[in-house]
Amino acid sequence: MSVFGFDFGTTNSLIARVEGERCVLALDERGLPHPSVLCYEGDQVLVGREARERMVESRIGVSGNIVRSPKTLLGRHSVHVEGVARNPREMVGRIVRYVAEHASQLHPGDYQRAVVTIPVDMNGERRRDLREAFRLAGVAIDQFVHEPLAALYGYLRSQPDYRSELRRLDRQYMVVFDWGGGTLDLTLCQLVDGMLVQTRNDGCSQIGGDVIDETIRNEVVRRVITGRGIQQEVEPVSGAAARLLARAERAKIELSSRESYRVYVPNYFYGLDDPDIEHTLMRAELDAMVGDKIQSGITRVNALLSAAGLVPADIALCLATGGMVNMPLIKTRLYEIFGSQRVRVSDRGQTIIAEGAAWIAHDRANLCLAKNIEVALARGARHPVIRAGLDMPRQGMATDSVRLQLYCTDPRDGVAKIQLETPIRHGRHVQKTDPRDSLALLSVAVDGQAKELFERVDMGLTIDENLILTVEARSALLEDKDRQEIHTLEFGLQVGSDQARRKQEGESEKHSAQGSGKQPTANGQVMLRANLALHQDMTLIPGDYLRVVRPRALARDSNPTEQQIREDLYYRPCSLCGRRSNDPLCRCGSKLPPNLQSDSIQRH
Amino acid sequence: MTDDGTLPPDSSSEKPQVKTVSSQIETLMDFLQCFYDGKIRSLNNKLAQRIARQSSLPEEQISKLLSMAAESDPALDRTLSLWLGALPIQSYPAVRDQQLRFAERLVRNASPVGRWLEGDADTVSIRTMLADYKQQRDVATKAPADQRKVLLTRLDNGILLASLIWSQRGVADSILLQEWKPLLSAASDINGFAALVPLIQKMPFGKLAGVRSLLEQHERHSASMAANIQRLERLVDSQKLQIAQLQAELSETQQHNAVLENNLHTSEAALQQYKEQARIKSIHHTDDVHQLQSRINRLLQAELQLLRDALVALQRDPPKVPVALDYLDEAITNIDKEATRLKER
Numbered sequence: 002m003s004v005f006g007f008d009f010g011t012t013n014s015l016i017a018r019v020e021g022e023r024c025v026l027a028l029d030e031r032g033l034p035h036p037s038v039l040c041y042e043g044d045q046v047l048v049g050r051e052a053r054e055r056m057v058e059s060r061i062g063v064s065g066n067i068v069r070s071p072k073t074l075l076g077r078h079s080v081h082v083e084g085v086a087r088n089p090r091e092m093v094g095r096i097v098r099y100v101a102e103h104a105s106q107l108h109p110g111d112y113q114r115a116v117v118t119i120p121v122d123m124n125g126e127r128r129r130d131l132r133e134a135f136r137l138a139g140v141a142i143d144q145f146v147h148e149p150l151a152a153l154y155g156y157l158r159s160q161p162d163y164r165s166e167l168r169r170l171d172r173q174y175m176v177v178f179d180w181g182g183g184t185l186d187l188t189l190c191q192l193v194d195g196m197l198v199q200t201r202n203d204g205c206s207q208i209g210g211d212v213i214d215e216t217i218r219n220e221v222v223r224r225v226i227t228g229r230g231i232q233q234e235v236e237p238v239s240g241a242a243a244r245l246l247a248r249a250e251r252a253k254i255e256l257s258s259r260e261s262y263r264v265y266v267p268n269y270f271y272g273l274d275d276p277d278i279e280h281t282l283m284r285a286e287l288d289a290m291v292g293d294k295i296q297s298g299i300t301r302v303n304a305l306l307s308a309a310g311l312v313p314a315d316i317a318l319c320l321a322t323g324g325m326v327n328m329p330l331i332k333t334r335l336y337e338i339f340g341s342q343r344v345r346v347s348d349r350g351q352t353i354i355a356e357g358a359a360w361i362a363h364d365r366a367n368l369c370l371a372k373n374i375e376v377a378l379a380r381g382a383r384h385p386v387i388r389a390g391l392d393m394p395r396q397g398m399a400t401d402s403v404r405l406q407l408y409c410t411d412p413r414d415g416v417a418k419i420q421l422e423t424p425i426r427h428g429r430h431v432q433k434t435d436p437r438d439s440l441a442l443l444s445v446a447v448d449g450q451a452k453e454l455f456e457r458v459d460m461g462l463t464i465d466e467n468l469i470l471t472v473e474a475r476s477a478l479l480e481d482k483d484r485q486e487i488h489t490l491e492f493g494l495q496v497g498s499d500q501a502r503r504k505q506e507g508e509s510e511k512h513s514a515q516g517s518g519k520q521p522t523a524n525g526q527v528m529l530r531a532n533l534a535l536h537q538d539m540t541l542i543p544g545d546y547l548r549v550v551r552p553r554a555l556a557r558d559s560n561p562t563e564q565q566i567r568e569d570l571y572y573r574p575c576s577l578c579g580r581r582s583n584d585p586l587c588r589c590g591s592k593l594p595p596n597l598q599s600d601s602i603q604r605h
Numbered sequence: 606m607t608d609d610g611t612l613p614p615d616s617s618s619e620k621p622q623v624k625t626v627s628s629q630i631e632t633l634m635d636f637l638q639c640f641y642d643g644k645i646r647s648l649n650n651k652l653a654q655r656i657a658r659q660s661s662l663p664e665e666q667i668s669k670l671l672s673m674a675a676e677s678d679p680a681l682d683r684t685l686s687l688w689l690g691a692l693p694i695q696s697y698p699a700v701r702d703q704q705l706r707f708a709e710r711l712v713r714n715a716s717p718v719g720r721w722l723e724g725d726a727d728t729v730s731i732r733t734m735l736a737d738y739k740q741q742r743d744v745a746t747k748a749p750a751d752q753r754k755v756l757l758t759r760l761d762n763g764i765l766l767a768s769l770i771w772s773q774r775g776v777a778d779s780i781l782l783q784e785w786k787p788l789l790s791a792a793s794d795i796n797g798f799a800a801l802v803p804l805i806q807k808m809p810f811g812k813l814a815g816v817r818s819l820l821e822q823h824e825r826h827s828a829s830m831a832a833n834i835q836r837l838e839r840l841v842d843s844q845k846l847q848i849a850q851l852q853a854e855l856s857e858t859q860q861h862n863a864v865l866e867n868n869l870h871t872s873e874a875a876l877q878q879y880k881e882q883a884r885i886k887s888i889h890h891t892d893d894v895h896q897l898q899s900r901i902n903r904l905l906q907a908e909l910q911l912l913r914d915a916l917v918a919l920q921r922d923p924p925k926v927p928v929a930l931d932y933l934d935e936a937i938t939n940i941d942k943e944a945t946r947l948k949e950r
Contacts, residue, residue: 021885025892031906032899107895108888244910251907255935263931267917277921279928 004143005104006358007097007115008151009131011070011183012211013037014096016104016112017355019363024155024356027104034351035100039068039092041082048099054243068092070183075123075130093134101140114141114396116362118148118354121188121202125469125488132467143396144368145468146361148354149177149188150197150494154366155357156320156347157496167192167496173317174200174309178302178335180325181350182210185298187305193428194390196493198371200427203305208294210325217249218242220290221264221280228280231273238276241269245278253291256284257329288330299334313338322347322354361494368393371427371493374440374462374470377420379410383437386421386462389429393468393492400464409456409476415449417458418442419474419483427493440489443474446481450583455571468492478572478581544568627652632659633703634666641674641683647690648704653697660699662707674711680755681715681762684708688769709770717741718763722770731771731781738764904943908936 005018013034016027029035029050040052047055056067062074066083071092079086101112117135119128132142146154153175160166170192177188187203222245226235237245245266252262261283269278306312319339325331326346335344347353360366374387386403394400409417422437447456457477464470470487539547539554544565547554555561555569571582580587626644630636633656639645648656662670678684691704713719721734738760745756768781915932918925 020888021882023885023889025888028895028899030899031903032896033903108891110888247910263928265914265918265925265928265932267914267921277918277925279925 003111004114004116004362005110005112006151006355006360006362007100007117007135007140008034008148008352008355008358009072009093009097009117009119010034010037010148010181010354011072011120011206012181012209013351014100015352015355016100016115017352017359018104018108018110019359020108024359025108026352026355027100027107028352029103034355035096035103037070037072037096039071039095041066041068041085041087046095048095049103056243071096072131075127075134090130090134090137093131094137097135097138097140101138113139114143116144116146116358117142118151118358119145120186120204121147121149121199122204125467125486128488129467129469141396142466143362144393146358146368146494147188147199147492149179149186149190149199149202151354151357151361152177152179152322152347153190153197153320153357154361154494154496155353155355155359156322156345158357158360158364170317174311174315175318175320176302176305176316176339178319178321178326179323179354180210180298180321180331181323182325184209185301185323185325187301189305189309189311191427192496193493194430196369196371196390196495198427198493199491201305201309203301203308205298205301208298210323213291213294213325214246214250214253216291216294217253217282217287218246221245221249221278221282222269225278225280229275231270235273236271238268238271241266245269252282253287253328256282256287257327260284292330295328295330295334299331299338302335302338316343319344320347321345322350324350326350367495368468368492369495370464371491372423373429373431374490375422375424375437376405376407376460377422378407383422383433385431386460387464389427389493390495391464392495394464394466396466398466402461402463405460405462407458407460408454409447409451409458410453412447412449412451412453412456415446416444417447417456417474417476418444419458419460419472421472421487423491427491440470440487441472441485443472443483443485445474445476445483446479447476448478448581448583451478451571452567455568464490540565544570545572548573630656632656633700634659634662634670637662637670637674637687637704637707640687641670641677643677643683646686648694648700650694650696653694653700657697657700660697660703662703667707667710670707671711671714675714678711680758681712681718681766682758684711685762685766688766705773708766709773712763712766712770715759715763718759718767721763721767725774731768731776734767735764901943904939908939911936 003018005016008015008017014037015034017024019025031050033050035049036053038049038052038056040047040055052067056064056069062069063080063082068074068080068082068087071089074080074089075093077089079088081087105112115135117131119131123131128145135142157163157166157170172192175190175192177186177190179186179188184204184206185208188199189201191198191200222237245264248264248266252264255262261281264278264280264282266278268276270276303313306316316339319335321332321335321344326335327350332344332346335346349356370387370389370391370393373385373389375383375385377383384405386405387400391400407417407419420442421440423440424431424435424437426432426435445458447458456479459475459477461473462470468490470490471484472487473482473484475482539551539559540562542550542554542565544555544561545568547561547565548569553559555565561569574581575584575587575589577589578587626639630639630645630652636645636648636652636656640648674684687704688708691701691708694701709722713722717737721737724730742757742760745753745760748756772781911932915929915936918928918932
């Protein structure tokens with residue numbers, strides 16, 4: 002079954018697929034992507050261009066009977082459109098079905114499985130909703146991929162020798178500058194350990210191309226009204242605002258090569274003797290109208306680099322894409338920052354993300370975990386539970402559950418605290434001193450009377466098809482459970498072919514990591530105890546586990562250690578009442594022999 | 606064998622002993638004892654002359670002799686030999702008759718041969734006897750290998766003795782031959798017939814002209830069968846050769862088939878590849894056409910709007926000529942650009 006690329010963007014949606022080493026796009030009749038717009042007219046639902054033509058405002062979300070970018074509404078149970086409660090997943094499903102049907106008509110083929118692009122900030126809950134919406138439309142999401150990564154991959158894949166380009170960019174930083182109709186998205190990427198990762202992101206939905214077009218339109222209207230000395234309140238004729246918006250967009254493009262552009266829209270004003278709008282817009286005027294917005298967008302580039310501790314000289318490539326980057330002012334500013342050699346302005350700004358998704362589908366490039374996931378141990382030590390570079394599951398799959406057994410170093414407060422962290426640095430090679438972000442904190446009740454390092458906590462981690470990490474912790478004796486879902490993992494895109502090497506390295510590192518025990522001291526924290534031995538020594542096996550695998554080894558004549566006897570007794574329920582150790586309700590136990598007695602163990 | 610019928614001497618040391626055996630025989634009883642002991646094999650005229658005077662067989666000794674003879678001659682070989690040996694000594698009827706009578710009694714006691722001699726010459730059914738013989742022979746062929754030969758020989762000798770005895774009793778040779786014919790006809794296979802030949806030759810009717818022609822027919826039949834066998838052997842050889850040739854051809858055909866199959870797979874793969882290429886080309890072509898169509902469509906839509914607006918500007922009172930000129934100019938420029946681009950494609 003072939004897999005295609007689906008760019009489900011905020012403004013537009015587009016399907017692309019690779020056929021014979023060429024990316025084929027399913028554009029609409031005007032050669033443009035399908036607007037992600039729905040219009041409810043009675044029982045009828047218009048989708049795409051037809052719905053877009055009924056829009057007069059560029060506002061995202063619900064506006065009258067029009068819903069623009071329903072993707073942004075995912076995560077909500079329902080939204081009201083003209084008083085009717087509608088499910089965002091169903092709205093998204095309609096657009097997906099519409100775009101897929103159009104693609105199927107244009108280029109007949111199999112459109113049941115897709116690599117779908119998502120914004121960087123789309124969390125796991127919304128990813129789950131998006132998958133469900135696609136399923137409603139009859140399309141299975143094979144894999145998610147972030148839009149900037151898809152754009153970068155699409156650009157790299159379009160290079161004549163993209164492998165040498167990849168080698169050139171190894172460990173280099175790249176900026177994806179995507180200024181489209183809806184949003185400005187800035188992404189700092191790096192090629193680390195054979196995967197493209199997003200180091201830092203920034204975005205803004207207030208200065209999208211549509212907002213700038215609206216600004217031009219509103220400014221033209223204001224200047225015409227001022228110039229003609231119109232005092233009374235005037236309303237535009239129905240549909241005229243949309244025509245003026247189109248004219249403003251054209252003016253924005255034309256003024257990139259001309260000094261002036263005459264904006265003329267007949268029959269704009271309702272009820273005036275001269276209903277036409279006529280205004281000659283100068284380039285300087287345009288710059289004055291939108292200059293501050295463009296400046297604020299450009300400023301974000303510097304802010305992004307500063308936040309990452311970088312300067313423009315550190316950037317090997319700036320990929321400028323989106324409809325807005327064709328404005329000469331924006332191009333010039335980017336050239337000023339990075340120099341013309343490192344700026345690549347994509348002439349396929351509206352399609353490059355879809356193309357990237359199609360190439361990812363074609364190349365079977367895997368999404369992988371960008372950063373290690375670590376568990377914080379007592380005394381500030383950390384154990385990497387899941388390594389960066391782990392392939393993310395595709396549709397209908399989940400990663401193998403990672404299980405870990407931890408020991409509570411100090412159970413006096415009756416709670417074991419488990420903190421999951423992720424390093425700021427991408428890749429697998431992380432230093433101990435690198436700063437970390439906290440991912441989740443779990444706590445489970447443990448036996449407060451237990452001796453140190455007796456109470457155990459079983460932890461399991463798994464990542465599902467929606468890229469949600471689920472962590473479960475359970476105390477062995479009290480069987481208290483805690484569970485959390487983490488929706489904010491960071492991902493990279495596998496572009497190299499060194500997976501086998503990485504896996505081998507990962508195995509050896511795993512063993513060495515488990516072999517290094519940490520000394521416990523912190524109150525209520527957990528520690529990892531080494532489970533490797535140099536020689537076959539039965540005394541190193543925990544007593545309760547020994548009871549399971551070799552019960553005769555616990556007999557007196559086999560000389561088990563005191564520790565093993567304690568562990569065995571601690572985890573063995575009362576033979577009379579079946580209650581756990583230290584259960585206050587258990588009255589039938591007898592004390593341990595004096596030589597094995599401790600304050601925390603009773604022998605039943 | 607020596608002239609007096611004793612066994613031939615194997616060494617000089619045994620010579621006096623042989624002479625002793627022959628000289629010891631004074632009576633028919635002596636002879637029969639030696640005969641069934643295997644010390645002597647035939648009774649010649651000289652010896653017959655000597656024992657002619659004492660040829661009577663006392664009844665009290667006969668039963669002992671019969672049991673001894675039955676034990677030492679289970680296949681009735683010696684009894685048949687005794688019967689046939691008695692026939693030439695015509696000059697000594699006393700000896701001959703006693704000898705035949707003893708043989709007959711011995712045969713009558715033998716199973717199942719004895720029951721073939723029941724009745725008299727008028728009531729005997731030679732056909733029943735032969736049918737029984739055939740049935741017994743079928744049974745004997747299924748006996749264990751170590752007993753089979755003795756049983757079969759006993760039956761063959763038994764039927765021969767029975768026939769001789771019935772002939773002696775007065776059943777005509779022609780009747781015997783007539784009864785034997787179905788048995789001969791039934792022995793359709795050459796081996797079965799061959800087994801009957803020595804029997805037939807020993808029969809009372811063995812010298813009759815019909816039997817001779819039957820034996821000649823048998824010889825012709827044997828020769829014909831031998832020729833048939835040779836012909837069949839040649840045919841088998843020829844078939845074997847043909848099979849070898851066919852196997853060689855089959856092997857060659859299989860090799861050729863494998864080559865053809867390989868070619869077919871290659872052709873199918875090539876066809877599949879061509880189909881895939883054609884499909885991709887078709888998609889690329891559709892994509893090119895769609896791109897061009899949409900580009901022209903977009904251009905026409907945009908420029909049409911400009912032209913419409915220019916027309917409206919000209920229709921205003923007073924006409925907004927600069928606006929119209931600007932828009933017309935822009936539309937013409939854009940259309941011209943696209944036309945140039947299309948020409949250069």
